[in-house]
Amino acid sequence: MIIRILGEGQFRLDDSLLDRVNKIDNQIVNHVSQGNKVEYAKDLANLISTVKELAEPLDPVEIMPSDIIIPPSDMSFEEARKVFCGEGLIKG
Amino acid sequence: MGFLDRMSTVVQAKMNKIMDKIEDPRETLDLSYEKQLQLLQNVKRGVAEVTTSKKRLELQKAKLQMSLDKLDGQAKEALQAGREDLARRALESKAALQAQSATLDQQIADLNDQQQKLIAAESRLATKVESFRTKKETIKAQYSAADAQVKITESVTGISEEMADVGMAVQRAEEKTENMKARSAALDELLEAGTLTDYSGSDDLDRELAKAKASSSVNDMLAKMKEEMKK
Numbered sequence: 391m392i393i394r395i396l397g398e399g400q401f402r403l404d405d406s407l408l409d410r411v412n413k414i415d416n417q418i419v420n421h422v423s424q425g426n427k428v429e430y431a432k433d434l435a436n437l438i439s440t441v442k443e444l445a446e447p448l449d450p451v452e453i454m455p456s457d458i459i460i461p462p463s464d465m466s467f468e469e470a471r472k473v474f475c476g477e478g479l480i481k482g
Numbered sequence: 483m484g485f486l487d488r489m490s491t492v493v494q495a496k497m498n499k500i501m502d503k504i505e506d507p508r509e510t511l512d513l514s515y516e517k518q519l520q521l522l523q524n525v526k527r528g529v530a531e532v533t534t535s536k537k538r539l540e541l542q543k544a545k546l547q548m549s550l551d552k553l554d555g556q557a558k559e560a561l562q563a564g565r566e567d568l569a570r571r572a573l574e575s576k577a578a579l580q581a582q583s584a585t586l587d588q589q590i591a592d593l594n595d596q597q598q599k600l601i602a603a604e605s606r607l608a609t610k611v612e613s614f615r616t617k618k619e620t621i622k623a624q625y626s627a628a629d630a631q632v633k634i635t636e637s638v639t640g641i642s643e644e645m646a647d648v649g650m651a652v653q654r655a656e657e658k659t660e661n662m663k664a665r666s667a668a669l670d671e672l673l674e675a676g677t678l679t680d681y682s683g684s685d686d687l688d689r690e691l692a693k694a695k696a697s698s699s700v701n702d703m704l705a706k707m708k709e710e711m712k713k
Contacts, residue, residue: 394643396489397599397651399606415484422485450609453617453640459489462654464595473488 394456401445427467438463496646511618514638518611525604528652535659536593543586563694596655603648614641
């Protein structure tokens with residue numbers, strides 16, 4: 391499975407580890423919907439460090455689409471909320 | 483729908499913009515390549531902008547540090563002249579400037595982070611663009627029309643995702659430097675207009691301190707004379 395962390399490139403992650411990623415993803419959904427900024431920031435950092443720890447960086451020579459896209463590490467709570475509202479990360 | 487699925491939607495929307503208006507598959511390859519080269523130029527510009535902003539903040543930080551050192555010296559001189567009230571004023575100003583200085587440090591660290599990330603993104607993109615260039619020639623030369631279509635879609639989709647990512651990173655970096663530019667211009671204005679120079683340059687403090695020093699040396703001289711006359 392190919393994962394992209396926005397701003398940091400692509401990684402190759404073993405499919406069996408997808409559950410761990412999904413679990414944090416669900417937690418982030420909860421934090422954003424409940425307005426829990428502190429936990430959101432914690433779990434976003436956790437998500438990114440987990441992927442970096444478990445996955446291998448993809449050789450930049452390879453050109454392929456990703457299966458999963460992870461937001462940039464500096465994505466603010468307000469930006470995350472906009473993503474949920476369908477407004478997108480960046481206008482335009 | 484998960485958070486990451488939504489992120490994919492955001493990136494997909496960006497990719498569609500990058501890939502749109504292309505119909506002839508072979509033209510697709512060349513057009514995409516042209517856009518990649520343009521984006522590479524954009525990233526380079528982005529890196530240069532972030533670097534300039536960082537330098538500007540570092541200069542500001544150096545100026546603030548000079549003011550801090552000066553205030554420190556003034557506080558010491560005031561104490562030596564027995565004017566604790568003046569020393570207190572200098573140290574109060576110093577504390578206010580220290581807060582500004584800490585904010586600047588944080589901003590410089592943020593920009594440094596942006597700079598490193600953009601430099602890495604530029605290098606990844608450059609590698610991918612070169613790889614794409616080779617691939618596009620192979621596809622053109624070796625594949626039948628039907629196979630070529632599949633290969634073209636694969637590589638154009640892959641590279642478009644990279645382009646969407648890098649494009650967003652540049653945009654985020656630009657927004658950040660814009661924000662910091664505004665704040666740093668405000669700080670410059672404060673320093674120029676004297677709101678902070680009142681703290682730091684502190685003509686007022688200087689004058690009072692000079693007076694205090696003069697009066698303490700007058701006291702010394704008086705004491706000396708009195709001593710001498712007693713003899």
